[in-house]
Amino acid sequence: MTRGAPVPDTVTLHVPFRILKRGGRKEMQLPDGAKPSRRADSALVKALARAFRWKRMLESGEFATIGELAEREGIAYTYMARVLRLTLLAPDIVEAILEGEQGPQVTLAMMLEPFSLVWSDHRAYLL
Secondary structure, eight states: OOTTSOOOSOOOOOOOOEEEEETTEEEEEOOTTOOOOOOOOHHHHHHHHHHHHHHHHHHTTSOSSHHHHHHHHTSOHHHHHHHHGGGGSOHHHHHHHHTTOSOTTOOHHHHTSOOOSOHHHHHHHHO
16 A cells, blocks of 8 residues: 555455364364364374373273273263273374364264374375
8 A cells, every 4th residue: 555545444364264164063174285283183192192091991990891990980981991092192193182172083983983093094095
């Protein structure tokens, strides 16, 4: 603008994005090349924390079986077994999830599905 040009009353800004459903909530997906600031997925972080806590309780001998621990926690044995699998993820994948740097396709529902135990396979579809 030059010194004598009038200042417009309104400015219109067009930002291309898509709305995606992710883990039960809506999230904006920016166009390719745009780097959004990522936040850790709180549901996924909570599940990781629970998984490692439960693993520690089982390894310490506080509980003899997953079934016993599940009964004490008041949750289904099958759910606990699926969440406990998260402790088998590669350490760098766990760190990426805690820092919110996992791929946009990574949700708690996806992580509770069976996955490969080979760490290099995790990196291929999680980061």
